[in-house]
Structures are given as structure tokens and as C-alpha cells.
Amino acid sequence: MKEKDLKREHDENKKVTEGEELEEPVVETEETPEEAAAKAAAMEAEVEEAFSDENLEGKPDKKDLAIADLTDRLKRSMAEFDNFRKRSEKEKATMFDMGARSVAEKLLPIVDNFERAMTATPAEGEGKAFADGIAMIYNQMTKTLEDLGVKPIDCVGKDFDPNLHNAVMHIEDENLGENIVAEELLKGYMYKDGVLRHSMVKVAN
Numbered sequence: 613m614k615e616k617d618l619k620r621e622h623d624e625n626k627k628v629t630e631g632e633e634l635e636e637p638v639v640e641t642e643e644t645p646e647e648a649a650a651k652a653a654a655m656e657a658e659v660e661e662a663f664s665d666e667n668l669e670g671k672p673d674k675k676d677l678a679i680a681d682l683t684d685r686l687k688r689s690m691a692e693f694d695n696f697r698k699r700s701e702k703e704k705a706t707m708f709d710m711g712a713r714s715v716a717e718k719l720l721p722i723v724d725n726f727e728r729a730m731t732a733t734p735a736e737g738e739g740k741a742f743a744d745g746i747a748m749i750y751n752q753m754t755k756t757l758e759d760l761g762v763k764p765i766d767c768v769g770k771d772f773d774p775n776l777h778n779a780v781m782h783i784e785d786e787n788l789g790e791n792i793v794a795e796e797l798l799k800g801y802m803y804k805d806g807v808l809r810h811s812m813v814k815v816a817n
Contacts, residue, residue, distance in 0.1 A: 713803050716762045719753070720801060720809055726750040727799075757801075765800035767793045767811045776800065778810040788816035 726746060733743035765776055772779060772791040783794055793813045800811030 709804070712760050713806075713808065716757060716760060716801070716803060716808060719757065723750070723753060723757070724798070726753065761804045762808060763802050765802055765807075765811050767800065767813055768796050769793065772813070772815045776807060776811060777813045777815075779815045780812050781814040783814055783816055785816040790817045792816045 726749065729746050730743065730750060733739050733746060735743060767777055770793050772793055777793060777800070780797060785794055788794055792815070793811075794816040795814040796811055797814065798812035801808040
């Protein structure tokens with residue numbers, strides 16, 4: 613038993629010795645100044661390339677992308693709000709015109725009655741004060757209508773225009789030309805650029 617153990621121990625020691633002989637010592641070589649400078653230059657070139665404008669432009673930062681997205685959304689929101697504001701102003705103007713036109717149409721018969729009353733009241737005597745009062749109210753009403761954009765249509769002596777006039781009578785008059793408005797029976801009015809009420813007229817020849 614002892615001889616076997618001694619032999620085994622001898623073989624193991626022999627293997628360890630052979631392994632140590634096979635391992636070659638690592639020799640560390642120092643870098644020369646030229647090699648160190650070359651390596652530093654290469655690293656500097658890599659850093660400059662990594663942070664060059666082309667690479668930065670090709671790879672935008674997340675913050676820049678977020679800022680660009682928010683800016684675009686803000687511009688779109690501002691454009692939508694501007695369109696909404698213009699559309700709202702147009703709708704308000706349309707509604708105002710419709711309301712003003714409706715009120716003016718209802719006031720025209722009252723204006724007509726004031727004109728009839730003014731022609732019937734005496735200009736002198738006891739009824740003069742009453743006639744003056746009617747004239748003052750009439751002038752105030754017509755001034756208010758004019759401020760709203762309501763103006764009477766001037767038709768007597770003008771060429772007959774079916775867009776402005778409603779001919780209810782025809783007469784023969786040598787002193788007037790053909791299709792000339794000879795007399796106004798009921799005053800017509802314009803509201804801004806549109807006809808509020810056509811003039812009722814007599815047309816000559």
C-alpha cells in the first residue's frame with residue numbers, strides 16, 4: 613500500500629512540474645510615446661466624429677423631437693382657433709343682419725303712417741304744434757333706421773328697374789321717356805346692399 617501511494621504522489625508532482633515548465637512568463641511591454649500619441653489621436657478622432665454636426669443632425673435628441681412636436685401642435689391649434697374666431701364673427705354678423713332686417717321691415721308701416729299723418733295735419737293754426745311733434749318723431753325714426761343701414765330708394769324720374777321697383781300702374785306721358793318712373797305710390801327701402809321693400813310706382817309709356 614505504501615509503495616502505491618508513494619508512486620501516485622511522485623506522478624502528480626511530476627505533472628505539476630511539467631505544467632509549470634510549459635507556462636511561459638508574460639512579459640509586459642511599455643508603450644512608446646509615439647504609440648501613446650497615436651492612440652490618443654485615434655480616440656480624439658472618434659470623439660469628434662461621434663459629436664459631429666452630421667451625426668447630431670442624423671440623430672436628433674428626444675427633447676428636440678418633443679419641442680418640434682409641441683410647436684407643430686401649437687401652430688395647428690392657433691390656426692384652428694383663428695378659423696373658429698373668423699367663422700364666429702361671420703355668423704354673428706349674419707344673425708345681426710337678419711335681426712335688424714326683420715325689425716326694420718316691421719317699422720316701415722309705422723313710418724308710412726307717420727308720412728300720411730304729416731300730409732294730413734295742418735301746417736298753420738291750432739294743429740301746428742301737433743304736426744311739429746309728428747315731424748320730430750318721424751325724423752328721429754328715419755334717422756335711427758338710417759343708422760342701421762336702411763335708406764329709401766330714389767325712384768321718381770329714374771328708369772324702371774324690376775329689381776328695385778314694383779310697377780302697379782302704367783300711364784301715357786309725352787313729357788317722360790319710355791319706362792320712366794312717373795310717380796311713387798309707396799316708398800321702397802334698401803337695407804345695406806339688399807332690397808328691404810320694393811317701391812310701388814307708376815311707370816310712364
